Amino acid sequence: MNPRLPQDYESLRNLVLEKRSALPKRIAQIAAYALDNPDEIAFGTAASIAASAGVQPSTLIRFAQFLGFDGFTSLQSVFRERLRERTVSYEDRLKALRGGGVTQNRTILDGFVESATRSLEAVSRALDDGLLDRAVEVLARAETIYLVARRRSYPITSYMAYALGKLKIRYTLVESAAGLDPEIMSFATPKDAVVAISFSPYASQTVDYARLLSDQGVPVVAITDSAFSPLAQSAKVWFEVAEADCAGFRSLSATMALAMTLAVATAERRNGT
């Protein structure tokens, strides 16, 4: 038997990465698929894996042989071993975690993961369906959607902008650095709509812009963190999202999920699905 033949997933992975540049196109395709979806390899059949990776079954066998295995079956067994062992190591990890054997950086990561998870749970539990429907209604009617947010909330609108573009929904991101925002907003009419996002301490610009647009008769959908938020006052529909925080930085996960929901739901609403 070939002594270089990898017996465990880690060394197999390294072997693949090492040979990466020397792989033919289709083999590289299945290699990437394998490392990205190891569970699929462990359980699937040659045919099913090949289909979902978009190659022929024979390519899978060639991939295995390329690495020195004598066929798909023996390659697959490495992926299966990995799952068996993971059961153990995962439990070990948890044990270690309880024992306090974790690094400081890991603790920070876990903190962010936990606050994000908590926020997501909260938004899913607390969000009112009727509110969501009304907001989508407003956005679906709009000719152009104006996106207003600063500072912490800005990443949300920038991802919304990306999504709206993909969904072919016309939008304007109010973010000009050159002080031209007032002009841009002056184009907005009651036939458009605004998504304004701001959390305490409220960026004054966002609040001002939302009020300005609202006074122009443009309907505002706001996402904020409290009923007392100044944003709530100028909004036609507003959502209260409570984000947990970690190390002084609030998670954006829940707001992000809500924002993306608004984008996708608006698109679906328009397409009449």
Added chain:
Amino acid sequence: MNPRLPQDYESLRNLVLEKRSALPKRIAQIAAYALDNPDEIAFGTAASIAASAGVQPSTLIRFAQFLGFDGFTSLQSVFRERLRERTVSYEDRLKALRGGGVTQNRTILDGFVESATRSLEAVSRALDDGLLDRAVEVLARAETIYLVARRRSYPITSYMAYALGKLKIRYTLVESAAGLDPEIMSFATPKDAVVAISFSPYASQTVDYARLLSDQGVPVVAITDSAFSPLAQSAKVWFEVAEADCAGFRSLSATMALAMTLAVATAERRNGT
């Protein structure tokens, strides 16, 4: 299909325990074996399992049919699912949340919440502590941190920029619309560091910039989604983050958590806490 047919390992286990006393001798034997060695059932073949449990293959089939499955194969798939889903908890949570009678928009929201939760769980499980430590080490040493990302990944760097500013860590967001990026990057030296983020399909600019900076000797910390990502090649340290997607839009939650961890951990590292 039989409605009592157990879909997951837990209910299958309960079903077996419940029927325990009514089982014929050989069936009982294989039942006990199955609950004691679930991994064997998941991976073995009917023949191999039968042999190590000391029964005939046909007994295995009878056991499966006794429980209402139509054959060994469908029984086995329950045992396989169990291994895939070390991430059971989030599904339970969501199942509990869905009380039925949900609107379409609510379904979209739940989809985003679910994919975000799944991504977070995956990153927490899969991320290697050593890798994290090394990345933080690199960033902590840097005089200026350059942030490079486009399109989908851009919101991540924009939140990182916000956080780094708050933490008083010097950074430069490479995002100039005026085509001045090359000049900005030419200021970077090996004493600085880069955080580059890109997911498939990789924005070519991000990849090019990362390579350019790496060639200048600036250490690159990359966040990407596959070992085959072109970003991985120019990176000194790189993270693989698998984000689940919903309606064609990938969650950013896991990447966001990791990015914030890098920011905060770097600050703590510098402050010597």
Added chain:
DNA sequence: TGTGGAATGGAATTAATATTTCATAGCCTG
């Protein structure tokens, strides 16, 4: 102790899955 019915073992059958083969397409090199 004989008889009927369920349980079991083992081999035959059928289904599935992996592997091989071969024809063709793409690509580099002279």
Added chain:
DNA sequence: CAGGCTATGAAATATTAATTCCATTCCACA
């Protein structure tokens, strides 16, 4: 641009594994 080589796709084949079937055994009850 030709010739040879490698890579790829598709289908045929071989292998392996699941399922079925039938003969036999075991056990309860008369």
